[in-house]
Amino acid sequence: MKCPQCSDILITLEFDRIEIDYCPRCEGVWLDSGELALLLAREGGSALVGTFRPVSGKERKRTCPICSRAMKKILAGGNGSILLDECPDHGLWFDRGELKKTLAAGCSGIREEGREDSLTRLLDEIFVPCGEESR
Amino acid sequence: MAAGTVVIIVLAGIIVFGLLYVVATYNSLVGLRNQLKNAWSQIEVQLKRRHDLIPNLVETTRGYAAHERQTFDAVTSARARAAGAKSMSEISSAESELTGVLSRFMAVMENYPELKANQNFLALQEELTSTENKIAFARQAYNDQVLFLNNKIQMFPSNVVAGMFNFRPAEYFELEDKAQAAVPKVSF
Amino acid sequence: MFWSIIAANKRKTVLLIAAMGLFLVLLGAAIGVFVAGDYHPYAGFAGAGIAALVWAVMLLASLYASDSVLLSISNAHQVDRDTYPQLYNLVEEMVIAGSLPAMPKVYVVDDPAPNAFAMGKSPKDSHICVTAGLLAVCGRDELQGVVAHELGHIMNRDLLYMTVAATMLGSMLLISDVFLRSFRYSTMRYTSRSRRSSGKGAVVILIVSLVLAILAPILARILYFSISRKREYLADATSARLTRYPEGLASALEKIGGSTEKLVAARSVTAPFYIVNPTKQSLHDSVFATHPPLSARIKVLRSMAGGAGYLDYMKAYIQVTRKRQALIPAADLKGAGKVEIRAANAAGPAAGLTAAESRRRAGDIMRAVNKFAFVTCQCGLEIKLPPEYAGDTVSCPRCKRVHSVIRPGAKATGAVLSASAAMNASAAVRPESVAQDYSGPGHAGVQQEKLNPGKWQTITCHACGRPYEISPSFGSRKLVCSGCGSLILFSPASEAVHHKRG
Numbered sequence: 060m061k062c063p064q065c066s067d068i069l070i071t072l073e074f075d076r077i078e079i080d081y082c083p084r085c086e087g088v089w090l091d092s093g094e095l096a097l098l099l100a101r102e103g104g105s106a107l108v109g110t111f112r113p114v115s116g117k118e119r120k121r122t123c124p125i126c127s128r129a130m131k132k133i134l135a136g137g138n139g140s141i142l143l144d145e146c147p148d149h150g151l152w153f154d155r156g157e158l159k160k161t162l163a164a165g166c167s168g169i170r171e172e173g174r175e176d177s178l179t180r181l182l183d184e185i186f187v188p189c190g191e192e193s194r
Numbered sequence: 195m196a197a198g199t200v201v202i203i204v205l206a207g208i209i210v211f212g213l214l215y216v217v218a219t220y221n222s223l224v225g226l227r228n229q230l231k232n233a234w235s236q237i238e239v240q241l242k243r244r245h246d247l248i249p250n251l252v253e254t255t256r257g258y259a260a261h262e263r264q265t266f267d268a269v270t271s272a273r274a275r276a277a278g279a280k281s282m283s284e285i286s287s288a289e290s291e292l293t294g295v296l297s298r299f300m301a302v303m304e305n306y307p308e309l310k311a312n313q314n315f316l317a318l319q320e321e322l323t324s325t326e327n328k329i330a331f332a333r334q335a336y337n338d339q340v341l342f343l344n345n346k347i348q349m350f351p352s353n354v355v356a357g358m359f360n361f362r363p364a365e366y367f368e369l370e371d372k373a374q375a376a377v378p379k380v381s382f
Numbered sequence: 383m384f385w386s387i388i389a390a391n392k393r394k395t396v397l398l399i400a401a402m403g404l405f406l407v408l409l410g411a412a413i414g415v416f417v418a419g420d421y422h423p424y425a426g427f428a429g430a431g432i433a434a435l436v437w438a439v440m441l442l443a444s445l446y447a448s449d450s451v452l453l454s455i456s457n458a459h460q461v462d463r464d465t466y467p468q469l470y471n472l473v474e475e476m477v478i479a480g481s482l483p484a485m486p487k488v489y490v491v492d493d494p495a496p497n498a499f500a501m502g503k504s505p506k507d508s509h510i511c512v513t514a515g516l517l518a519v520c521g522r523d524e525l526q527g528v529v530a531h532e533l534g535h536i537m538n539r540d541l542l543y544m545t546v547a548a549t550m551l552g553s554m555l556l557i558s559d560v561f562l563r564s565f566r567y568s569t570m571r572y573t574s575r576s577r578r579s580s581g582k583g584a585v586v587i588l589i590v591s592l593v594l595a596i597l598a599p600i601l602a603r604i605l606y607f608s609i610s611r612k613r614e615y616l617a618d619a620t621s622a623r624l625t626r627y628p629e630g631l632a633s634a635l636e637k638i639g640g641s642t643e644k645l646v647a648a649r650s651v652t653a654p655f656y657i658v659n660p661t662k663q664s665l666h667d668s669v670f671a672t673h674p675p676l677s678a679r680i681k682v683l684r685s686m687a688g689g690a691g692y693l694d695y696m697k698a699y700i701q702v703t704r705k706r707q708a709l710i711p712a713a714d715l716k717g718a719g720k721v722e723i724r725a726a727n728a729a730g731p732a733a734g735l736t737a738a739e740s741r742r743r744a745g746d747i748m749r750a751v752n753k754f755a756f757v758t759c760q761c762g763l764e765i766k767l768p769p770e771y772a773g774d775t776v777s778c779p780r781c782k783r784v785h786s787v788i789r790p791g792a793k794a795t796g797a798v799l800s801a802s803a804a805m806n807a808s809a810a811v812r813p814e815s816v817a818q819d820y821s822g823p824g825h826a827g828v829q830q831e832k833l834n835p836g837k838w839q840t841i842t843c844h845a846c847g848r849p850y851e852i853s854p855s856f857g858s859r860k861l862v863c864s865g866c867g868s869l870i871l872f873s874p875a876s877e878a879v880h881h882k883r884g
């Protein structure tokens with residue numbers, strides 16, 4: 060699979076039973092369809108998926124790494140601040156940092172007192188948050 | 195036609211038929227014996243494979259269970275005896291013993307859960323399981339062949355031909371050990 | 383060996399080829415007369431000739447090229463001992479048990495739905511295919527049951543008949559489709575010329591050919607599907623007898639039937655080849671069902687109380703299905719010895735996997751088959767690199783450690799199996815399984831280890847007991863244990879440490 064952003068080869072990362080495709084160059088992340096729902100379900104933030112809405116984006120159209128068709132732009136998060144790319148058949152593309160923002164938006168409403176948000180922590184562990192010190 | 199001629203023709207016919215029968219039976223006996231040799235060599239290949247696996251297995255597990263000295267020694271010496279066995283009965287008893295010792299060895303290794311994270315060990319465990327299975331299946335195939343051959347050698351009229359050319363009944367290959375629960379036993 | 387069933391299969395194949403030939407020629411003649419009979423007196427013969435040509439091409443194709451075509455439309459990738467040692471071993475075991483003349487080629491099908499099938503017209507040249515999903519959910523005994531079932535089809539020569547039937551069915555569907563198209567086209571013309579033509583004859587031919595065209599696919603299906611049902615029971619019987627463990631296949635069938643995954647690569651033409659009908663359209667006991675009901679097959683296997691031989695299977699079959707008709711001809715049962723059921727293999731089945739987990743395992747199996755490189759970082763992150771990945775090293779996105787990439791196929795010297803093979807074997811192992819309570823020989827201070835260059839080596843941190851696999855290309859002089867931070871020094875030379883997840 061090739062990165063929709065920079066055409067580098069995507070590599071697969073697995074950590075604690077979560078599997079994502081990752082671009083080592085631009086640090087974008089590809090999630091197979093359903094994988095995000097699975098991720099959010101583990102954290103109780105499934106409602107987020109319902110907030111996705113299509114939008115005619117100004118951002119450059121990207122192609123799906125699986126079927127090579129143009130992906131649709133969608134907005135996610137409560138205030139609609141995150142612009143994602145979605146192939147309705149295959150999955151979602153997150154630019155650098157977008158996955159973390161999306162997950163944070165998905166879980167913010169349900170965070171309980173004393174319960175650490177393990178998912179955001181996990182992603183913090185997988186990725187250097189802003190990517191400054193990458194190679 | 196004279197009665198004598200008829201008798202001669204009938205006698206000649208019987209002799210020709212008898213000769214043909216002897217040739218055919220001899221050929222099928224030889225064929226069976228060759229198939230038996232093939233089946234035996236399959237067993238030998240698998241037994242050899244098991245002998246080759248044991249040093250690897252000991253090497254991989256030693257670091258985890260250093261104080262199980264007795265178990266390691268038992269496996270190593272049983273392997274040495276099996277590798278040195280010559281006659282059928284020697285091989286049979288030495289390999290039976292090795293099967294038993296190996297299954298006890300693997301049971302002891304079950305106590306070391308960190309071995310389950312060792313890829314070398316898991317690969318060797320699979321190889322050993324498969325080799326044990328192959329020995330069992332090859333043994334059944336061999337014993338099936340022994341049954342065929344022995345029937346032919348002992349039953350009338352083929353036993354006459356077998357006696358003429360000195361065919362001896364073959365021995366069954368048995369592996370008996372109380373500990374070898376995983377190895378199938380077959381009776382006929 | 384079911385000699386009379388093998389003979390019957392060969393006979394049926396010849397009969398099928400002849401019957402199909404006759405049928406196609408008649409159909410071709412009817413089409414010829416109907417389409418151009420008014421203008422050309424020999425149109426019927428021409429149609430028959432074309433049909434005969436089509437039949438000959440189909441026959442040749444089914445005998446010589448069908449395997450590779452059917453394999454390629456099923457997404458099958460060939461594997462060897464290194465890519466999936468357990469599967470290869472299981473096939474070898476069954477080849478020994480069944481005394482087959484040659485080792486079948488082994489394939490993994492890129493599909494998360496558990497299923498399996500075999501191809502090949504004779505035991506000398508055969509193919510066994512299992513899906514990645516099957517490998518993900520089945521334990522050793524279950525997989526062995528499935529492999530033996532497929533080998534049963536090969537030994538009974540079921541595949542000869544099925545391959546020919548599949549190709550013939552394909553051609554019939556194609557031809558009748560062409561005919562129905564031309565019929566729609568010619569009816570429009572027919573109204574304008576009907577007054578001039580001889581009338582009655584054309585109408586009769588029209589009706590006959592229409593009936594033929596409609597019947598062709600139905601007949602083909604009935605013929606072909608109804609036959610593949612009894613053979614499933616027979617292959618189950620062979621599997622029980624070869625493995626001597628009917629429960630293995632029974633539990634595999636249960637898992638296959640219980641799966642919610644849908645097989646992507648399955649087509650109606652290839653459906654009868656699979657161990658369990660992948661299209662799931664079968665009404666329970668209709669004539670169109672390609673397979674007998676799964677529940678009955680499982681029940682028969684589980685009712686085999688006395689032993690694993692053919693006689694035991696027969697008894698169980700009669701008891702469960704209440705059919706009077708003998709499943710196995712008496713002639714084939716002569717000399718069938720008594721076979722005792724063996725104990726389960728120690729290697730337990732991978733039970734209780736969730737759908738997502740088994741999907742992930744299937745994905746890892748397909749990656750191994752497709753020659754991905756696997757690197758496990760000390761920090762616990764697993765990195766899976768596609769073969770297109772160009773670099774010799776990869777930097778862990780989590781902790782920035784740099785790892786050298788060991789390509790599958792680069793054999794690990796000294797070890798029995800390659801790194802990718804071992805990868806598969808440990809697919810089930812999760813970090814939690816590494817014992818924390820290990821009480822190895824404790825040493826304060828610096829631990830010294832001798833390095834064995836060019837060999838896989840297992841060392842254990844003396845302080846916390848964490849095991850490390852040192853790869854043959856390991857060249858560093860020290861290692862900081864990720865578990866407790868203590869230092870391990872090596873006597874002689876890279877940085878490729880494959881940490882056992884922990």
Ligand SMILES: [Zn+2]
Nearest residue numbers: 062065082085
């Ligand atoms: Zn990129």
Ligand SMILES: [Zn+2]
Nearest residue numbers: 123126146149
């Ligand atoms: Zn797509």
Ligand SMILES: [Zn+2]
Nearest residue numbers: 614617656657
């Ligand atoms: Zn089948």
Ligand SMILES: [Zn+2]
Nearest residue numbers: 759761778781
């Ligand atoms: Zn790392």
